Amino acid sequence: MKTVIVELQGQPLEFTLDSDTRKWAPVDAARRGHLPEGEFPLIALADGKRYELYSDGTFGEVEL
16 A cells, blocks of 8 residues: 545645555545546656546556
8 A cells, every 4th residue: 555645726635545456545535525527637746656546446657
């Protein structure tokens, strides 16, 4: 599991990324329903990688 931070509408949001299932989850579970569809993919940069969080709950990663 890895935790990343995404800035959405000026607010930092924390997400956990499960590399085994390729799924993401907000650290604050109540936030998941408040993420506007039009904001996806959410982008996070961490440890030399770019993570794209998709609206279906999955994510992709790319080496920078």
